[in-house]
Amino acid sequence: MLAVVVFACKEEKTKSDTAQSQNTADLIVTNAKVAVMDDNRTIAQAIAVKDGKILRTGTSEEILKLKGENTKSINAKGKTIIPGLNDSHLHLTRGGRFFNAELRWDGVRTLKRALEMLKEQAERTPDGQWVRVIGGWSPFQFEEKRFPTPEEINEATGDVPTYVLFLYSRAWLNQAGLDALKIDENTKAPEGSTFEKDSNGKLTGVLLAEPNPSILYARIGALPPLSQEAMVNGTKHFYRELNSFGITSGIDAGGGGHKFPKDYIGTKVLAEEGEMPIRLSYYLFPQNKGKEYEEFQEWMSNNNVGHNGEIHLDHGYELEGGGEFLAWSAGDFENFLAPQPLLKDRPTWRQDLKKILTLHAENGWPFRIHATYGETISNMLEVIEEVNKETNGKLTANRWMFDHAETVKEEDLKRIKNLNGGIAVQARMAYAGEFFVERYGADKAKHAPPIKKMMAEGIPVGAGTDGTRVASYNPWPALYWMVTGKTVGDFQLTESSARLTREEALHLYTKGSAWVSKEEDVKGTLENGMYADFAILSEDYFTIPEKQINSLESVLTVVGGNVVYGSDDYEKMNPPLPQVTPDWSPVKYYGGYQKYNQFNNKLK
Numbered sequence: 001m002l003a004v005v006v007f008a009c010k011e012e013k014t015k016s017d018t019a020q021s022q023n024t025a026d027l028i029v030t031n032a033k034v035a036v037m038d039d040n041r042t043i044a045q046a047i048a049v050k051d052g053k054i055l056r057t058g059t060s061e062e063i064l065k066l067k068g069e070n071t072k073s074i075n076a077k078g079k080t081i082i083p084g085l086n087d088s089h090l091h092l093t094r095g096g097r098f099f100n101a102e103l104r105w106d107g108v109r110t111l112k113r114a115l116e117m118l119k120e121q122a123e124r125t126p127d128g129q130w131v132r133v134i135g136g137w138s139p140f141q142f143e144e145k146r147f148p149t150p151e152e153i154n155e156a157t158g159d160v161p162t163y164v165l166f167l168y169s170r171a172w173l174n175q176a177g178l179d180a181l182k183i184d185e186n187t188k189a190p191e192g193s194t195f196e197k198d199s200n201g202k203l204t205g206v207l208l209a210e211p212n213p214s215i216l217y218a219r220i221g222a223l224p225p226l227s228q229e230a231m232v233n234g235t236k237h238f239y240r241e242l243n244s245f246g247i248t249s250g251i252d253a254g255g256g257g258h259k260f261p262k263d264y265i266g267t268k269v270l271a272e273e274g275e276m277p278i279r280l281s282y283y284l285f286p287q288n289k290g291k292e293y294e295e296f297q298e299w300m301s302n303n304n305v306g307h308n309g310e311i312h313l314d315h316g317y318e319l320e321g322g323g324e325f326l327a328w329s330a331g332d333f334e335n336f337l338a339p340q341p342l343l344k345d346r347p348t349w350r351q352d353l354k355k356i357l358t359l360h361a362e363n364g365w366p367f368r369i370h371a372t373y374g375e376t377i378s379n380m381l382e383v384i385e386e387v388n389k390e391t392n393g394k395l396t397a398n399r400w401m402f403d404h405a406e407t408v409k410e411e412d413l414k415r416i417k418n419l420n421g422g423i424a425v426q427a428r429m430a431y432a433g434e435f436f437v438e439r440y441g442a443d444k445a446k447h448a449p450p451i452k453k454m455m456a457e458g459i460p461v462g463a464g465t466d467g468t469r470v471a472s473y474n475p476w477p478a479l480y481w482m483v484t485g486k487t488v489g490d491f492q493l494t495e496s497s498a499r500l501t502r503e504e505a506l507h508l509y510t511k512g513s514a515w516v517s518k519e520e521d522v523k524g525t526l527e528n529g530m531y532a533d534f535a536i537l538s539e540d541y542f543t544i545p546e547k548q549i550n551s552l553e554s555v556l557t558v559v560g561g562n563v564v565y566g567s568d569d570y571e572k573m574n575p576p577l578p579q580v581t582p583d584w585s586p587v588k589y590y591g592g593y594q595k596y597n598q599f600n601n602k603l604k
């Protein structure tokens with residue numbers, strides 16, 4: 001009898017426990033300024049999370065009611081919470097692969113300091129390895145507002161081979177680097193590029209893309225690789241670095257010198273081990289000029305788009321489609337220090353692109369396509385319209401977009417809209433805008449890219465950086481650029497009508513970017529049922545002086561309800577990370593982006 005009663009009571013108790021647990025949250029965050037970023041731009045005080053998704057937002061009082069025995073609770077101490085940032089054009093998998101080998105000048109404020117870092121790194125670099133700075137900086141971020149000279153680089157690095165890249169415009173090899181790569185006065189530069197010589201005909205060590213960047217790519221490819229262990233370790237540290245800025249998602253645009261699947265090993269290992277701290281979607285970028293069609297055929301026969309979600313997180317490591325390059329002959333390199341490349345000078349671009357787009361249509365693959373200039377986009381739209389017609393709309397039945405579009409023409413925005421296309425914009429002008437103005441004039445820079453006009457046309461727009469080479473991967477200088485129209489050198493580019501409000505910029509960097517991987521219905525806001533991806537910010541993005549937007553960071557980042565990063569008051573919640581390898585890695589000594597304390601301007 002007792003047993004029955006006890007069982008009944010037990011049953012009763014478990015029934016109420018389950019009911020109770022069903023109504024309780026796994027995690028609550030209270031005492032915050034929560035920017036839900038729904039259409040009404042609701043500001044709440046607290047968030048409740050269940051099963052990795054937003055259960056509810058509301059007042060702290062309301063949310064505390066969802067606290068159960070096992071509910072984890074975090075006090076945001078009045079800080080601002082935003083939906084997790086999503087960089088919709090970032091070379092993540094390649095960035096992780098090389099992270100531990102590269103010295104980053106991202107965020108460095110003086111050339112003096114940059115050269116000091118170069119010198120220190122040369123002193124700890126072992127034989128057989130190189131000092132390498134691979135993009136992500138602008139000479140205008142330095143107080144000195146200038147490039148380093150070959151002499152300064154040689155003086156800092158001595159006989160340690162060194163390669164310093166500025167965007168895809170130019171690079172510096174020190175003498176030891178020239179020797180190691182057996183480059184001398186007789187070495188021929190690829191067409192459209194130059195090995196710079198001084199007045200005596202001697203190599204200076206400067207490599208110029210004019211605009212063909214293969215002279216720059218080839219050297220990166222020639223540098224000694226890291227071990228697989230170091231690539232996996234570097235990927236973990238790079239993704240943690242991204243989490244430290246509040247990034248919870250990223251969409252990979254492939255990139256040169258980065259073969260799929262071989263070179264994606266760092267990220268693949270993390271995904272298979274269930275350790276992805278970022279939701280990552282990727283597009284595939286053909287590596288061999290003239291062989292792109294065959295590469296896509298092989299990928300399409302061996303891979304399905306949108307089907308990697310089950311590995312770990314919903315949509316955790318997912319193949320999306322083709323791009324950002326589809327055909328190399330149609331690539332217009334964004335080097336504003338050199339003349340604009342014109343497709344009409346490339347005899348085969350049209351049929352190359354048409355063949356590959358038709359293949360995408362036939363296989364139902366979404367695509368994204370790199371295009372900097374309006375002239376390129378006008379030309380490409382002719383081919384997209386043609387293939388779409390010939391395939392009875394199959395081409396644009398899937399997601400497709402242009403990347404970059406700095407000088408897209410207004411009339412072409414309508415054509416993109418009519419073809420259900422989107423545009424992913426990045427802060428490249430923040431790193432090269434001064435050179436753009438020098439070449440194309442201030443007027444043309446006032447609306448480059450014309451983001452407001454894209455939005456007014458109703459085109460889906462995603463935002464990002466195009467890191468890690470043609471811009472830094474830090475999202476905040478990109479948001480600063482969208483809001484103020486200024487470069488990282490504080491040079492004014494856009495006119496006031498072209499600037500975004502802070503909310504508009506944040507919207508593009510969250511829900512706007514989610515469109516690029518067909519995930520706008522599962523993330524990008526903190527509405528009920530959305531993925532519990534969010535960040536507590538170091539300062540209030542919506543009210544701080546504009547200048548301080550640049551140095552914003554996250555103090556707590558959450559993906560799918562799990563804490564993936566914590567600092568300051570939340571340091572204890574920061575998940576453990578293995579020691580940086582190899583031992584001489586610059587990341588071990590400097591980390592990644594050089595963060596300064598915004599109150600005393602001292603390096604953190």
Ligand SMILES: [Zn+2]
Pocket residue numbers: 324370371403404466
């Ligand atoms: Zn690109």
